[in-house]
Amino acid sequence: xxxxxxxxxxKQVPDTRNVGSDAMKPDGTVNRGKxxxxxxxxxxxxxxxxxxxxxxxxxxxxxxxxxxxQRAADIIREGYYRGADNGIMISDxxxxxxxxxxxxxxxxxxxxxxxxxxxxxxxxxxxDGDTAQVGPQCAEKLNIPQITYVEEIETITDNExxxxxxxxxxxxxxxxxxxxxxxxxxxxxxxxxxxxxxxMQYKYARTxxxxxxxxxxxxIYALHEKRPYLTxxxxxxxxxxxxxxxxxxxxxxxxxxxxxxxxxxxxxxxVLSDSDEDIELMIKELIENHTIG
Amino acid sequence: xxxxxxxxxxxxxxxxxxxxxxLSVGKRLAQKLGCPLExxxxxxxxxxxxxxxxxxxxxxxxxxDDERLEPYRTLPHASLANEIxxxxxxxxxxxxxxxxxxxxxxxxxxVLNCGLTADCTILDIGDHFVKKEKKEYTDLLYAIRxxxxxxxxxxxxNWDMHPQMATVREGVMKKEIFDKxxxxxxxxxxxxxxxxxxxxxxxxIERHIxxxxxxxKEAPIIVAGGxxxxxxxxxxxxxxxxELLGGEIGGSRAAVDAxxxxxxxxxxxxxxxxxxxLYIAAGISGAVQHTAGMxxxxxxxxxxxxxxxxxxxxxxxxxxxxxxxxxxxxxKYYKKNAK
Numbered sequence: 019x020x021x022x023x024x025x026x027x028x029k030q031v032p033d034t035r036n037v038g039s040d041a042m043k044p045d046g047t048v049n050r051g052k053x054x055x056x057x058x059x060x061x062x063x064x065x066x067x068x069x070x071x072x073x074x075x076x077x078x079x080x081x082x083x084x085x086x087x088q089r090a091a092d093i094i095r096e097g098y099y100r101g102a103d104n105g106i107m108i109s110d111x112x113x114x115x116x117x118x119x120x121x122x123x124x125x126x127x128x129x130x131x132x133x134x135x136x137x138x139x140x141x142x143x144x145x146d147g148d149t150a151q152v153g154p155q156c157a158e159k160l161n162i163p164q165i166t167y168v169e170e171i172e173t174i175t176d177n178e179x180x181x182x183x184x185x186x187x188x189x190x191x192x193x194x195x196x197x198x199x200x201x202x203x204x205x206x207x208x209x210x211x212x213x214x215x216x217x218m219q220y221k222y223a224r225t226x227x228x229x230x231x232x233x234x235x236x237x238i239y240a241l242h243e244k245r246p247y248l249t250x251x252x253x254x255x256x257x258x259x260x261x262x263x264x265x266x267x268x269x270x271x272x273x274x275x276x277x278x279x280x281x282x283x284x285x286x287x288x289v290l291s292d293s294d295e296d297i298e299l300m301i302k303e304l305i306e307n308h309t310i311g
Numbered sequence: 312x313x314x315x316x317x318x319x320x321x322x323x324x325x326x327x328x329x330x331x332x333x334l335s336v337g338k339r340l341a342q343k344l345g346c347p348l349e350x351x352x353x354x355x356x357x358x359x360x361x362x363x364x365x366x367x368x369x370x371x372x373x374x375x376d377d378e379r380l381e382p383y384r385t386l387p388h389a390s391l392a393n394e395i396x397x398x399x400x401x402x403x404x405x406x407x408x409x410x411x412x413x414x415x416x417x418x419x420x421x422v423l424n425c426g427l428t429a430d431c432t433i434l435d436i437g438d439h440f441v442k443k444e445k446k447e448y449t450d451l452l453y454a455i456r457x458x459x460x461x462x463x464x465x466x467x468x469n470w471d472m473h474p475q476m477a478t479v480r481e482g483v484m485k486k487e488i489f490d491k492x493x494x495x496x497x498x499x500x501x502x503x504x505x506x507x508x509x510x511x512x513x514x515x516i517e518r519h520i521x522x523x524x525x526x527x528k529e530a531p532i533i534v535a536g537g538x539x540x541x542x543x544x545x546x547x548x549x550x551x552x553x554e555l556l557g558g559e560i561g562g563s564r565a566a567v568d569a570x571x572x573x574x575x576x577x578x579x580x581x582x583x584x585x586x587x588x589l590y591i592a593a594g595i596s597g598a599v600q601h602t603a604g605m606x607x608x609x610x611x612x613x614x615x616x617x618x619x620x621x622x623x624x625x626x627x628x629x630x631x632x633x634x635x636x637x638x639x640x641x642x643k644y645y646k647k648n649a650k
Contacts, residue, residue, distance in 0.1 A: 122421060148581045149429040151417035154385075158421035163513045164385055166414045180516065185410040188520040190382075194513045204574070271426030271472035275439055275453070277463045287613075287623060292632025298644040300612075300628055309589050309610055310532065310556050311649040 019176050021077030024068045027140035028061040028082050030090040057096050060141025064202040066209040068139050069101045079103050091225050094250050098220035099212035110254035112266050120269035122155035127258035138199040153201035163194050167203040225252045312346040316401040320411050321354040326363045329407035329481040334367035336484040343436045351395050353388055355381040361497050368489030375500040383411050386510035389418045394505045401474050403452050408478040416478055426469035427476040428454035430580055432603045439468050457580050457599035482584035525575050531588045532558030538565035539594025540634050546571045548638035563601045579604035593634050597622030
């Protein structure tokens with residue numbers, strides 16, 4: 019069967035399991051600079067699904083597409099280490115502050131520059147918002163069908179792809195023609211680990227901006243001249259011909275009006291120690307008032 | 312005045328639980344705005360569906376009845392909803408944060424070029440002054456949800472790109488009958504004029520609906536663990552306690568992420584919302600995302616090593632100590648004292 023061209027949408031996200039008190043700015047937006055970042059977990063599942071298709075359909079090309087600040091280039095490198103063929107970074111200060119509508123517009127402008135393609139894959143949702151909106155929004159803008167919550171690819175032929183979807187209350191097996199967009203559920207297989215050989219091959223992959231930063235070693239420059247594939251393409255507003263009013267804050271209909279710290283209250287808490295006496299007393303009270311027993 | 316709209320889901324010819332909850336909150340918003348409440352429902356054999364929907368105070372219902380509309384598929388439902396929303400031009404549209412709503416709503420937000428706020432826990436109406444335009448916008452939807460970091464609630468608004476859309480998880484809003492004899496105008500949607508052949512490009516080959524064996528929503532007693540439980544081993548104590556009390560086991564998102572417990576037992580904003588008689592929170596610090604899903608429990612016990620854990624402020628009983636010490640003692644003294 020003919021090889022496929024797959025674009026994997028991946029996002030670098032703050033690790034919400036390690037959130038400090040300085041994670042929010044006073045205006046209620048996330049202070050991303052203060053947070054450790056990771057490859058969005060569902061997007062790693064999407065990468066695995068792409069790699070699985072590549073195992074089945076020889077010659078398939080996998081392109082990782084990410085939008086974010088410069089340090090999101092880590093996502094591209096991580097993708098290379100695990101088996102992606104190419105990576106593109108969409109990065110420009112003017113894209114900042116985007117909600118899902120502006121994000122999907124920007125990604126779609128990037129995808130259109132990579133067209134034609136057969137499949138777009140992405141995680142079901144990103145852990146920094148859990149909205150699960152960007153996938154379907156991209157599919158609509160590309161005017162292609164979407165299959166959400168994919169767990170497994172059952173069959174793939176030249177004209178058709180059959181996938182198993184994980185729903186709230188069950189599963190569904192559906193077919194679609196190409197091109198189509200799929201969002202991948204966390205119940206799908208976990209992503210394979212890095213390949214040592216690929217880590218060696220790609221560890222000096224850099225965007226132009228990274229290369230031009232002061233800390234870059236001369237030898238890395240030389241390496242990039244010898245091996246141009248190490249230079250990660252970096253697209254800004256002009257490169258993808260994005261309209262200014264559709265990107266960033268101005269392209270985002272949803273705005274944060276206010277944030278409120280939550281002060282949890284209870285009438286009164288009984289504070290107990292872990293002693294036998296205290297715990298037995300509490301259990302007795304709960305039995306007496308028929309909460310338990 | 313422009314209406315409030317609810318997209319209703321159908322399950323076995325019945326209006327889904329989540330949709331009934333949305334109609335209830337939709338009615339409250341419509342009353343505040345002094346505008347009609349409208350619903351749209353697409354499926355097969357829906358002749359008597361209006362009788363289920365009217366009592367929620369729905370003024371108009373748009374029904375698309377066609378065998379090809381059930382089970383749900385993205386494209387035909389999106390084409391119908393898009394057409395109706397463009398024609399009716401409502402100010403607010405609500406969807407369930409379900410497999411269906413989360414598939415459909417963003418597709419519509421994209422084609423309608425409007426804002427969509429996910430997983431709201433409070434919906435209200437209010438005003439907003441936009442400094443840049445020196446203009447006061449009145450009667451906006453306040454889509455309020457716990458946000459990043461877990462210690463804050465964010466009020467998300469959208470004043471310039473309408474309609475204002477939001478999704479809500481099942482169990483978050485209270486179901487309320489408005490008037491058993493409410494009169495609803497039924498509008499039959501001409502499916503063939505709207506849905507095109509290419510909308511059926513995705514085909515459903517097989518479908519298995521699994522009744523979940525997890526019934527957190529109905530459980531009177533829930534024993535829930537967080538990241539602070541520390542290990543899957545320690546979680547065993549929670550399983551023992553829950554079994555002994557005839558409860559269900561649940562967990563915070565951190566516990567799910569750590570692999571201590573299955574994701575279908577996650578309690579909180581992006582999991583299940585519960586209102587049990589007794590909620591035992593073991594090693595759960597109490598981020599808003601979690602407490603949003605359990606704060607209405609009648610009685611809360613918090614077991615935590617950290618006396619400053621936010622959960623303790625919500626709790627009726629606070630036990631300062633280690634899970635592996637406290638929980639076995641609870642089991643021991645329950646066995647000793649229960650009749």
